[in-house]
Amino acid sequence: MKSHYAPGELQVDFGFFGRNVRFLLIVHVLSGYLSTVVLGPEDPVPVPAVCKALSEMGLNGLDIVVHGDQENLLESVFRDSAKHRTFVGRSMHWVPFAVNRPQAKGIVERNVCLVKEAFWSVWLGLEERVGGQLPLGSYLFIEAMRYAVRMHNLFHVSKEQSTPLERLRGSTVQAVKSCEFGVVGFGKPQKDYPEHRGKRLVRAIYVGPHGANGSGIRVFVPLGDGKPPRLEIFSSFRARDPVEFDKAVLDQLKGNREDPERPIKFDPPPDPPALPDGSLEFPVGQAEEPGAPDAMEDEDLADYSPSLPADGEGMDVEPPPGGVLDEDDVEMGDGEDNIMDDGLTWLYEYGLRQLYEGPDLRVTQKLRRGDNPAEYRRVLGKLMWASLTLPHLAYPVGFLGRFQSDPDSQAEACLRRVVRWVMALPEYLQRFSAFGWVDQSFESETLLSGYVDASWNVCSVSGAIVLWHGMMIKCFSRKQSVTALSSAEAELAALTEAAKEAVYLSLLLETLLQGLPAGDTGSYPIYLSSDSEAALSISKMKGLLRRVRHLELRHRYLQELVQSERLRLTFIQGCLNPSDGLTKSPEEAMLQHLLEACGLERICEEDLQTLCVPEQLRERVEELENLHEKLEELPENLLKYRPVAVDLAMGVVPLLVVELFCARDSALCAACKRESVAYIGITQEEDFLSKNTQLFLGEVLLCLLKRNPPKIYIHVASPCTAGCSFRFKNWHKPKFRHRWREQMKKHVASWKTLGKLLQNHCQDVLLTQEWPKTCGLWKEETYQRVKKSLGLSFGREVDRCAFDLVYKRWWFACNCSEWCEIFSGKSCDKNHVHVAPESLEATGYYPTKLGRALLRAAKRVLKVAVEGTAVRTCAEDDEQST
Structure with missing residues (x-):
């Protein structure tokens, strides 16, 4: 069943450890991947840490949708993250939860309990190891939280038999090794500190993997002399045997941010502090249930089980006193009805996909077989x-x-x-034919020859070389499927396999040279040589003797070929049989013998110089070398079109679309990607008026003069930054009039440059241009002069309605009347799909459906079907888009 969750959908919430320790939990809903940011009581949420968590989740370039409680602090954190320079997503959308939503049964709330349960399993185990209680809120506490979440993402396996990290990345992640948190061991540091010089291994405290995929090792290195331990990243680490914990070093990492004498209080926080950026007050986004328990106090941390829910939350737990919650102690109850309409949504919301069993902290051992x-x-x-x-x-x-x-x-x-x-x-080249192996009796075009050999063993191997005019056209080395009882049987099986391959090659050769054979079988003779006299004798007899009657019936096929004189067998001495190197590990003499028979020789500089290169191929190579020299001089903003330029030079581009004055992700660009059409877009970043851009476009248009010129479609997507009726809104202000005149100058200069660029190619390209119908540039003298020289005498009107319902009427001019007949006017409403969710008034974007219509009309006019795809009709394209 396909999930309804999007790849960029997240749920977030705060979790608390007592009064002054809290953490922000981010859950990737589709994969179950978790990420945490630990905070103090008055610490603001670090926005760079949130952006780094989004980057670790692989949300680069995606539309991120964040679901959370109706709390101002949560909303402000992610709004600030969307504005930060390290934000990796395409956009950020905040969607608050419903007020009447059951808090304790949502995905993020269940994962808060899951993280706390995983943390306590690590923390209580460490306290038991060191024989004392460790305070919360310290640097060691932060690393323990990180360790618990990393172990969940790397080792937690659900019913689908894949970890959250594997589901997030869409691939299998290589298993990593982990150790128990806080264990003492030795590792190899990545950074060379003065304290590490002269040491191959450094003693350190293990605190978990560093990277999201388990790469790198995070350790605390004790420095001595009263200095606190330093956090470092190691490339490898091995725990001591037997396991050892250093309580003295762990005590130096306490650095507590809360009062150790105060009793620890757990969720819900009794008196959450008011923060400057928002509020964590209990009634905001939550509904207090009747009979909900108050905050509990416990002097002994080990007596607390973090998975205990409130009454009536659908889970009954009976843990043993002072023990850790076990899976058998959990009994799931019935969920509330009528929470969600969609059944799948209900299951995902209540988190019934999997049962958390705790992080797997065992050290993964390498398998006896190959690692991968x-x-x-x-x-x-x-x-x-x-x-x-x-x-x-x-x-x-x-x-x-x-x-x-x-x-x-x-x-x-x-x-x-x-x-x-x-x-x-060394490198080899193959000569046709092989010197020293050309038998004059085998020089006929209608004859095939070959050499056959076999090795007799438990798994016998057949090897053969098939030659034509002394040239190797086939060689193979195969294990025999049937165990041979003698060397003669192994050689006979090899002769049968070689005869089958030779018959196929002779039929293929006869068909290529003379057409299909007249009879059922071909007529080209075959000569095979073997070093087994016994196998040759069995092949030439009629029937099988008593001692070889157990041989398979397929060997009778070999005898029939010999009796019909289609196959002729000859004897060759074993020391002269080159196929011997195909049946066993070749020695030096055997290897040289095999290479000589196949025509392989060591390549040298003289051979490269004497190779016959056709004149046309040499010219083509010189053109490509000149092209690469020109491409190396391209500026950085045009390097992304380097592959398109190479394909143009090689003549493999049937259609090229060039869009001028366009946006970065325009609708025509999206249509070209959808149809796999070569596309070049000149945006404000490329600067159409720059010298480098003009030289680049000039080289592109020179492809029209070559042997296999491509079809070129140029579309002028002029933005409405000047010349439209919007200028009259602030016409009374001098700075607006000055800005409009500057934009007009740029447009006039652009049209002059465009006219010079296309003056010799306007008849060879399809040119279209789009402007608002009320644009003042229509009456500009320079535009009228250039328009006439380029043949833009035909047009089509298009009505458009933008994402923000700004209605505009646009006019498309063209130099081809057939294009206007094919291109149908498009009227769109708010239900269409845009390239980006921004307003037309601000960006000039229009729907992708209009871009596909432009490309479809151009392909029909130019009669181009890219990559074997037939040109669709208007009705077919509209039906597919619907």
Whole structure:
């Protein structure tokens, strides 16, 4: 069942440990990923820490929707985060919870209890280890909270058998090793401090992983001489055996921000302080239930179980006195009815997807088999691809392929040896034909020859090389599927496999040279050589003798080929058989023999200089070299169009769309991405009037003079910053009149430059232009002159209604009458989808549906179907958008 939650949907709330210790919890609803920010009683929420938490969740470029109680402090925190320079999202939306919402049964409230339960399991265990009570609010407390949340994100597994971090990132995260919080060990620091010089390993206190994916180790390093321990990041860490805890170092990290003599009070806080940025007063966004318990006081911290709910909250708990809450002690009750209309929403809201079992704090051990079978298969796949042209890799790849289903440590070690051997091999080139291996009797175009061999073992291996005109066209090394009882049987199985491959290649060769064969079988003869006289004798006899009757019937196929004289078998000495290197690990002499038969020679500088390169190919290479030199001179604001420029130079772009004076994410840009059309947009950042931009566009238009010119569609999306009726709103103010005149000068200069740029290409491109119908630039003399020279004599009117319901009437001019007939006017209302949720009056954005209509009309006029996709009709496109 597909979840209705968006990837950027969050729920937030505050949690409390007593009067003066609180934390902000951020829950990614779709994945269950948690993040916390620990605060003091009067500390404002650090906005950079919130932005960093959003970045760790992978919300870059997403629309973030935050749900929380109707508290001014919560809302102000996330509004300030959206304005911060480190904010990674695309937008931030605050959606308050309903007032009558059951607080204790929501997702974020249940996760607050979950985090506190995980924290107490860590904190009480540490107190038991050191034999004393540790105060809350210290630096050690902050690291313990971080440790509990990190362990949940990395190791908590739900019914879907994936951790929150895996669901958040959409991929499997490599397992990391963890230790018990506060344990003493030794590690390798990343930063070279003076205290670490001359030490390979440094003694430290482990406090958890550093990165969101478990990378890095956070430790406290004791400095001695009364100095407090320093927090550092280690690259590796190993706990002492047996496990040891240093109470003296932990006492230095107390740094308490509350009174240790005061009894600790738990949720709800009895007297929350008033903060300058907002209020945490209980009635705001909450409804006090009748009979709700008051704040509890407990002198002994170990007697408190943080998972105890209030009465009537749907969960009954009977924990043993002084013990930790166990999963068997939890009995779920029935939820309240009529809370949500959607059943799936009700389940997600009440958090019934999973049962939290506590963070897994065990140290994950490496498996006996390979650490990562996927990595083994990936490297083996690359070797298999290389073996297609390098026959001496065929046997090692086939041998390693037997273990890819479950590779162990020995298979991985063997793979590493093969990779080291391959990396040390020289580069080869293949000659046609191989010198010294061309038999004059095999020079016919209608003849195939080959060499066959087999190794007799528990898993016998067949190897063969098929040649045509002395050129290797096929070689293979395969494990035999049936165990052979003798070497003759293994050689016979290899001859059968080689005969099947040779028959297929002869049929393919005959079809390419002379067309389809007239009969059921081909007529091209095949010559195979083997070093087994016994296998050759069995192949040439009729039927099978008593001692070889157990052989499979498919070997009769080999005898039929020999009897029909389609296949001819010859004997070759074993020391001269080059296919011997395909059945076993080749020695140096055997490897050289195999390479010579396949025509592979070590490449040298003279071979590179004597290679025959066609004249057209050489010219093409020179063009690409000149192109790369020009692209290196591009400014930074045009580097993003470098791939498009390379494709244009290579002639692989059927249609290019160039949009001038546009927004960064315009509707036409979105339509081009949707249709996989090459697109270049000149925004205010690229500056159309700059010299670099003019040179770049000039080089693009020069592609029209090449052999395979692309179809180019240029759209002028002039913004209404000058020349429209809005200027009369503040016309009586001098600064507004001055600003309008400056914008007019820029528009006039832009049209002059556009006319010079297209004066020699206006007949070869499709040019359209959009302006408001009431724009004052229509009557400008420079525009009229350039418009006439560019042929913008046709037009179409379009009515538009923006996101903020600002109604405008626009006119689209074009240099092609057919475009006006195809392009249909669009009228949109508030229900359409915009490129960005901003007003048309401020940005000039218009709906993506209009951008698709522009591209569709251009493709029909230019008769272009990009990447094999047929041009859709207007009705089909409208139906798909609906």
